[in-house]
Structures are given as structure tokens and as C-alpha cells.
Amino acid sequence: LVCQRWEFPTEIVGLVGSCVEIPCKFYPHERSTTSSTVWYLERLSGYHQIFNSRKSSSASTDYRDRTSLVPGNNSCSLRIDPVRRDDGGDEYYPGIAEDEDTNAWKQEKMTLGLRVTDTPNIPELTRNGEMVEGRPEKVSCSVVHTCGSNPPSLRLNKAGQTERRSVDLSGGNWREIITIRYIPSHEDGEIQCTATYHNGQTSQMAAPLIIR
Structure with a gap:
């Protein structure tokens, strides 16, 4: 296995038309080599890649031009910009591009729920x-x-x-x-x-x- 564990929230809210940044950190094994980040979207029809830092063409066309990594040490943080209404209601989770079986769902049963809203917060x-x-x-x-x-x-x-x-x-x-x-x-x-x-x-x- 390339990656040992991930840290990310279980839920986040995104404003339609704005961006949302899902914080994520990965902690690799001591002997692991450099790996690439992939994010998956789980739907009734199965799982789909929405971001792949190694091979961008592997990502779904609905997300390919809207997803990117937020820089940082051991960062797997995902930016979606702009957020669309149909991005909500599904489960998301990160993984490693080099090994399809190395991901937060298969290893730790961890996913994130994205809830979208049309209403911005009031100051x-x-x-x-x-x-x-x-x-x-x-x-x-x-x-x-x-x-x-x-x-x-x-x-x-x-x-x-x-x-x-x-x-x-x-x-x-x-x-x-x-x-x-x-x-x-x-x-x-x-x-x-x-x-x-x-x-x-x-x-x-x-x-x-x-x-x-």
C-alpha cells in the first residue's frame, strides 16, 4: 500500500457558483514512494474519478476543468470551482492514482458528504x-x-x-x-x-x- 491514512471532514457545505475547498491530508508509509492524488465520487451508478493529479484525462468531463489540488505539505485538499447544484448529495473520497485499491473508502470506510446551497451566509x-x-x-x-x-x-x-x-x-x-x-x-x-x-x-x- 502506498498511503496509510487520510484526514478530511465528513461533511462540508459549498455555495453554488462559488468554490469549495475540501481540506485533506495524507500520511504515507515510511518506505512509500511519491504518489499522486485521485478523488472519487460515489454514486448509485458506481464510483467515478473527478480528479487525478497523475492523469487529468482520467477524471470525469463534468469535473475535469473544475477540480484542482490545494497546495500544501502532504496535501490532498480538493478545490471544486465553480460548485454546481448537482455536486451535492453524493459521497467523495481521496485515493492514490498508482493503486486503485488504496483509497480512504476501501481502507478506512471514510467518505465526505458535500451539501450545496444557493444561499450565502449572512455576515x-x-x-x-x-x-x-x-x-x-x-x-x-x-x-x-x-x-x-x-x-x-x-x-x-x-x-x-x-x-x-x-x-x-x-x-x-x-x-x-x-x-x-x-x-x-x-x-x-x-x-x-x-x-x-x-x-x-x-x-x-x-x-x-x-x-x-
Whole structure:
């Protein structure tokens, strides 16, 4: 056997039209040679290759131009871009291209379920309940997603010194965060945050500001 074991989540959610990145690591035997990664899709009609790093033509034509590996040490992480509605509801699992019997299902009975959605996550706002006019405050907006290399773009409707960061929540989930240092004014009515996704969709959250 070329590969000893894999680590990947049992389920992940993908947004239709955006990308999804399935985190995966493989741990080879000490004496194993360099191997190539393959991903399988299990359907009632049988299993199909959807990605093959050794021979791309072996992958199903429905996936060949939409699947790629996410780089990294011992990475077998799979990127699907764009996600289609019919990608959901089936089971996926990685294996080794050099040996068809060396895969996560046959060795460890491990698969991943991909659930797809048309509805992007709504951002969350964090701010003080009451602010003082003219005193600097921090306002943050964040949103959870599964497209690590193309995160949603976050925008707040207030000006201020801006900081952006991404946090790995594990299991393929990421939190994109924007924080501004904002000077409140009595003329301000509400704070709004807009998330624009890789597929062009947007979602928004708004909250009133209490300023004394």
C-alpha cells in the first residue's frame, strides 16, 4: 500500500457558483514512494474519478476543468470551482492514482458528504451597545465560508482605519473578518456590512447605532 491514512471532514457545505475547498491530508508509509492524488465520487451508478493529479484525462468531463489540488505539505485538499447544484448529495473520497485499491473508502470506510446551497451566509456585526460621539470605537464584521483561497469581500458603510484577516475554523470552514476604528457621530443611523462572494452574490447585515 502506498498511503496509510487520510484526514478530511465528513461533511462540508459549498455555495453554488462559488468554490469549495475540501481540506485533506495524507500520511504515507515510511518506505512509500511519491504518489499522486485521485478523488472519487460515489454514486448509485458506481464510483467515478473527478480528479487525478497523475492523469487529468482520467477524471470525469463534468469535473475535469473544475477540480484542482490545494497546495500544501502532504496535501490532498480538493478545490471544486465553480460548485454546481448537482455536486451535492453524493459521497467523495481521496485515493492514490498508482493503486486503485488504496483509497480512504476501501481502507478506512471514510467518505465526505458535500451539501450545496444557493444561499450565502449572512455576515455578523460586533460593536458596543452604546457609543460616545467622537470617541474611537472598533466595529467588526465577519462571515463564515468554505472557499479559503477566494474569501468573500467584506465592506462596511463607515470610514475608518481598516484591518482584514482570515481565521481557519478547521473542517474547511473559514471566518473572514473586517475591523474598522470608527469615530461615531450623532448623524450616523446604522452600521451596514455587505459580503460579496466569489460567485458575485451578496448578503448584508445592518444594525442600529446608539450614540450619546
